[in-house]
Amino acid sequence: MKIRVLTQIGLALLLLIGVSGSASAADKVKTVASFSILDDMVRQVGGDRVEVVSLVKPDADAHVFSPTPADAKTLAGADVFFVNGLGFEGWMERLEKSSGFKGKTVVVSKGVKPLTMEEEEGHHHGEEAEHDHDHAKDEHAHDEHAEAGHDEHEVTDPHAWQDLANGEIYVANIRDGLIAADPEGKAVYEANAAKYLEAIAKEETAVKAAIATLPPERRKIITSHDAFGYFGSAYGLEIIAPEGVSTESEASAQDVAKIIRQIKQEKIPAVFLENVTDHRLLDQIARESGAKIGGTLYSDALSGPDGPAPTYLDMFRHNVGALTAALSS
Numbered sequence: 001m002k003i004r005v006l007t008q009i010g011l012a013l014l015l016l017i018g019v020s021g022s023a024s025a026a027d028k029v030k031t032v033a034s035f036s037i038l039d040d041m042v043r044q045v046g047g048d049r050v051e052v053v054s055l056v057k058p059d060a061d062a063h064v065f066s067p068t069p070a071d072a073k074t075l076a077g078a079d080v081f082f083v084n085g086l087g088f089e090g091w092m093e094r095l096e097k098s099s100g101f102k103g104k105t106v107v108v109s110k111g112v113k114p115l116t117m118e119e120e121e122g123h124h125h126g127e128e129a130e131h132d133h134d135h136a137k138d139e140h141a142h143d144e145h146a147e148a149g150h151d152e153h154e155v156t157d158p159h160a161w162q163d164l165a166n167g168e169i170y171v172a173n174i175r176d177g178l179i180a181a182d183p184e185g186k187a188v189y190e191a192n193a194a195k196y197l198e199a200i201a202k203e204e205t206a207v208k209a210a211i212a213t214l215p216p217e218r219r220k221i222i223t224s225h226d227a228f229g230y231f232g233s234a235y236g237l238e239i240i241a242p243e244g245v246s247t248e249s250e251a252s253a254q255d256v257a258k259i260i261r262q263i264k265q266e267k268i269p270a271v272f273l274e275n276v277t278d279h280r281l282l283d284q285i286a287r288e289s290g291a292k293i294g295g296t297l298y299s300d301a302l303s304g305p306d307g308p309a310p311t312y313l314d315m316f317r318h319n320v321g322a323l324t325a326a327l328s329s
């Protein structure tokens, strides 16, 4: 009698392990994220049920990324490919085709209201940046532009993740993408996403409160490329950049001279380096304008695990910490 009971418990235990034990690597949903910020978001929502590989690594620049045959092989073996969209990954379509990827591509920015800006051929005028929130206005601006000539064109700003409200849209799209790929995990993905969305909302409150402490006349900074348009528009900071929304185009000497004049005229307190771009241009701008270097902002990539911004939310904490330290007095 006693033995039989024990056997039944043993069987029940075996069943329990089989059902709820952590999935082995072979059972996991294989996902690829285009860059490190999405890698973290997919991890937060997917938890133990997913395996994530990021193509563009921490501290690396996704604008000028060049996929290797190994990247194509990684993608070929994946179930889901999470990409930012909005033109961020210019290399994406060719990689999808050449890899023979058969899974589902999820564009995480779907539903975000994109910001556009006017850029001159090859470079960009910071003060002419347009941050329209209104779609009708966007179209109007576009019409005017068509009459103005051919030297300027409207570009979509891909850096939507720098607004935490957009981060919430990203998370919802990631959750839905994972549920579509792995319906059995629905409850897990929903619970993880809900918890994560709560943390993002909390961080958003903290960011707004921190920026609100800054004197309004000091809420103006220089970064090397235009990665913080969404951040500035959401949290009330003016961002001026010698390079455009992609790091592919280099700033012209005229643009740099203009920014140096602008820093002096408008008494812009600080210039910020970025983790993904070369800092020589900003060193020069700081030197010639007398502005101080306020630190390094994480724009298009996270840091490695031991750095100051290993997760999406850590990135905001670090960036806001650097901004408030440099701009508060």
Ligand code: ZN
Residues within 6 Å of the ligand: 063, 159, 225, 226, 227, 245, 246, 247, 299, 300
């Ligand atoms: Zn960028």
